[in-house]
Amino acid sequence: MLAPSDGEKCNVVLLGGPGAGKGTQAEKLLEDRRMQHLATGDILRDEVDKGTELGLKAKKYMDKGELVPDDLVVDMVQKRLTDQKGYLFDGFPRTMDQAKALGRVLDLDLVAYIKISKSEAVRRLSSRRVCRDCGRIYNTIFKSPEREGVCDECSGNLYQRDDDKPEVIRDRFATFLDETAPLIDFYRERGLLEEIDGEQQPEEVQAEIESALHQGTG
Ligand code: AP5
Numbered sequence: 001m002l003a004p005s006d007g008e009k010c011n012v013v014l015l016g017g018p019g020a021g022k023g024t025q026a027e028k029l030l031e032d033r034r035m036q037h038l039a040t041g042d043i044l045r046d047e048v049d050k051g052t053e054l055g056l057k058a059k060k061y062m063d064k065g066e067l068v069p070d071d072l073v074v075d076m077v078q079k080r081l082t083d084q085k086g087y088l089f090d091g092f093p094r095t096m097d098q099a100k101a102l103g104r105v106l107d108l109d110l111v112a113y114i115k116i117s118k119s120e121a122v123r124r125l126s127s128r129r130v131c132r133d134c135g136r137i138y139n140t141i142f143k144s145p146e147r148e149g150v151c152d153e154c155s156g157n158l159y160q161r162d163d164d165k166p167e168v169i170r171d172r173f174a175t176f177l178d179e180t181a182p183l184i185d186f187y188r189e190r191g192l193l194e195e196i197d198g199e200q201q202p203e204e205v206q207a208e209i210e211s212a213l214h215q216g217t218g
């Protein structure tokens with residue numbers, strides 16, 4: 001039984017296309033767990049905001065809905081694997097090479113594949129807002145803040161991501177199908193995959209992930 005909330009180490013991947021709810025579920029899962037959240041998209045956006053060399057390189061790909069090259073992303077993740085708590089990977093791995101690189105450094109306990117349709121992704125992402133300060137995720141249709149444009153948690157400003165334009169969302173979805181979807185079978189064959197219906201209420205999605213976490217999959 002895997003029970004990271006009871007102090008056991010546990011490494012989990014949230015796998016899913018754009019708008020599947022990876023970040024939303026990570027927020028929920030981390031409410032009562034001491035795992036380290038490793039969200040490669042968030043880290044890359046932070047690098048872009050800071051104008052670092054990595055950020056400047058990454059932005060060209062992100063703006064087009066393409067993947068940032070594996071060597072840059074793997075190096076960035078490896079530098080952050082310093083902790084002993086167990087990891088919640090969000091948006092990583094995203095290619096076979098990334099999955100193999102990760103497999104060389106740690107064992108995974110669960111890959112939760114959160115599945116949604118392309119039309120649902122476009123709908124959710126066109127209405128997503130994110131807090132500039134704490135990263136909390138909102139939605140103008142499904143989960144609006146108490147005050148428009150202001151984060152309930154920290155009063156930070158809410159903004160719309162540059163890649164949340166309908167044409168880029170479609171390219172990101174196509175990139176997911178081409179480059180990331182092969183990981184579904186890769187992890188299924190290893191007995192690690194749990195497929196989750198992402199088009200339910202966020203609490204129902206969470207309950208399915210929690211249940212997979214507590215049962216183990218292998
Ligand atoms: P990344 O930031 O990871 O973007 P993504 O994978 O496209 O996923 P999103 O963050 O858009 O969606 P999410 O699944 O987190 O959904 P959320 O919870 O926000 O990556 C961005 C870019 O960085 C990539 O395109 C690539 O260029 C680069 N990159 C990142 N990682 C990389 C890697 N490993 N290798 C190479 N390049 C990499 O939810 C979405 C919206 O829906 C929200 O408004 C939310 O409130 C709402 N919502 C969530 N759940 C529900 C629900 N159940 N019902 C209704 N609404 C919901």
Ligand code: MG
Nearest residue numbers: 022023041091
């Ligand atoms: Mg996300």
Ligand code: ZN
Nearest residue numbers: 131134151154
């Ligand atoms: Zn905030």
